[in-house]
Amino acid sequence: MHPGLREILDLIPAMQEKMSVPTEILLSNLIMISEIPAPTFMEQQRTEFILWRFSENQLLNCSTDEMGNALAILPGTEGNRNILIAAHVDTPFPESVDHTINVLPGTVTGPGVGDNGLGVAALMTLPLFLEHLNIKLNSNLILMGSVKSLGKGNIAGMRFFMEHSNFPIHAGICIEGVKLGRLSYSSIGMLRGEIINHVPEQYDWSRFGAGGAIVNINEVINRILEIPLPRRPRTSIIFGSIKGGSSFNVIPRSAELRFEIRSEDEGMVDHLNREIQNIAAEVSSHTGTDVEFKEYARRKPGGLRFSHPLAESARAILEELGITPRISPSTSELSAFIDANIPAVTIGLTDGENLNETTESIALDPITKGMSQLIGLILAIDRGYCDESK
Known part of the structure; x- marks a missing residue:
C-alpha cells in the first residue's frame, strides 16, 4: 500500500x-x-x-x-x-x-x-x-x-x-x-450465445422421436451437460434462459436457449464453443430441424x-x-x-x-x-x- x-x-x-x-x-x-x-x-x-x-x-x-x-x-x-x-x-x-x-x-x-x-x-x-x-x-x-x-x-x-x-x-x-x-x-474468459431451433413448416412428424422445438432444445441442454468441465482452469456453462411454445395443445415450432461459457482460460472457452456448435449441428441432423448457433459476446x-x-x-x-x-x-x-x-x-x-x-x-x-x-x-x-x- x-x-x-x-x-x-x-x-x-x-x-x-x-x-x-x-x-x-x-x-x-x-x-x-x-x-x-x-x-x-x-x-x-x-x-x-x-x-x-x-x-x-x-x-x-x-x-x-x-x-x-x-x-x-x-x-x-x-x-x-x-x-x-x-x-x-x-x-x-x-x-x-x-x-x-x-x-x-x-x-x-x-x-x-x-x-x-x-x-x-x-x-x-x-x-x-x-x-x-x-x-x-x-x-x-x-x-x-x-x-x-x-x-x-x-x-x-x-x-x-x-x-x-x-x-x-x-x-x-x-x-x-x-x-x-x-x-x-x-x-474472466467468456462467450455468450444463443441456440435457436426452428421446425420447418413441411416437417415430417412421423419421424422417430419427433417432439417439437422444446424437446429438441432439451436434447441440446442434455448433451451440453454431458461435456466434462475441468476443475482447473475454473470453468462453467450457465444456462441463462429458455423460451418457446405458445399453448398447451400446440406443438412448438421454435424455441431458444441462451447460455454463457465462462473460464479462466481463453483456450477452454474456444474448446467449449466448438463442442456446443458440434452438438447443435448433430441435433439438427438427427431431428431434421434447423438448429442455429449465434455468438453475441466474447471476453478475454x-x-x-x-x-x-x-x-x-x-x-x-x-x-x-x-x-x-x-x-x-x-x-x-x-x-x-x-x-x-x-x-x-x-x-x-x-x-x-x-x-x-x-x-x-x-x-x-x-x-x-x-x-x-x-x-x-x-x-x-x-x-x-x-x-x-x-
Whole structure:
C-alpha cells in the first residue's frame, strides 16, 4: 500500500458525516432515472436525463457520442491526467414493464434500481458530493453513462469510446449499484450465445422421436451437460434462459436457449464453443430441424495483479470502511479497460436483493459507505497512489 494512502483513509469518517445532503439528492436522482425505461439499444431518454443533470452541474462538454454514450468532464486543477468514471445506463427490463419506484423506510424497490439505477444516480450526483465535501481534484474526471452494455449489446458503448476517444485515460472506475464490497479488477474468459431451433413448416412428424422445438432444445441442454468441465482452469456453462411454445395443445415450432461459457482460460472457452456448435449441428441432423448457433459476446481473460497499487488501494479503502472485499472477476465494462491496457476496477455501492427481477430492491443506509469508497478511490488515483512504479 502506498504510504500516502493513509491520509485518504483517515478522511473517510469525516466524509461520511457530511454526506446527508448530497445523498438526499442522489436518492431523488435514483428515483427519476429508474422510472425511465432503458432496455438495451433503447437508452436515449435516460441519456438525455443524464445530460440534463450534467449540464445543471455546469460540467464541460456535456454531449453524446456517435454510439449514444452520455459524456461530460469535471475539469481538474492541473488536468494532466484523465480518470474515467462509468456506469452502464441500460437495464434488462422492456418498456412494457411498470417502472414505478417505491420508497420504503430503508429501502428502494423497483425494476433496475440496483442494476444499474443507483450506479447512474451516483455518476450524476458525484460532482455535488465533491463540491459539498470541498474536494478539488488535480485530474479531469470524465463521467460516462455507457449504453449498449448488457446482453447482446456486448458493451458496445464502452468499446466505442475506448476506440475513438481523443482523451488518454489514466485509470477507470466502473460503478455498479450492487453489491457493496464487490471488487473486480480482472476479467474472466467468456462467450455468450444463443441456440435457436426452428421446425420447418413441411416437417415430417412421423419421424422417430419427433417432439417439437422444446424437446429438441432439451436434447441440446442434455448433451451440453454431458461435456466434462475441468476443475482447473475454473470453468462453467450457465444456462441463462429458455423460451418457446405458445399453448398447451400446440406443438412448438421454435424455441431458444441462451447460455454463457465462462473460464479462466481463453483456450477452454474456444474448446467449449466448438463442442456446443458440434452438438447443435448433430441435433439438427438427427431431428431434421434447423438448429442455429449465434455468438453475441466474447471476453478475454486478463486484468490487474492482486498486488497492483489500484487493487491494493481499493481493498484498503473497503477494509477501512469495515467491509470485507468480495473479489470476483467481471464480464462487464471492465473488460474494455483491460483490452485497452488501462488499470480499472468495478465496485458496488450498496446491498440489494432480487437483482434483475421487477421486485429488485436496495438498502439506503450503506450508500454513504459506498460513496465514501468511490470518492476515496478517486482521490487515491488522483494523487498518484495507484500508479504502478516503472
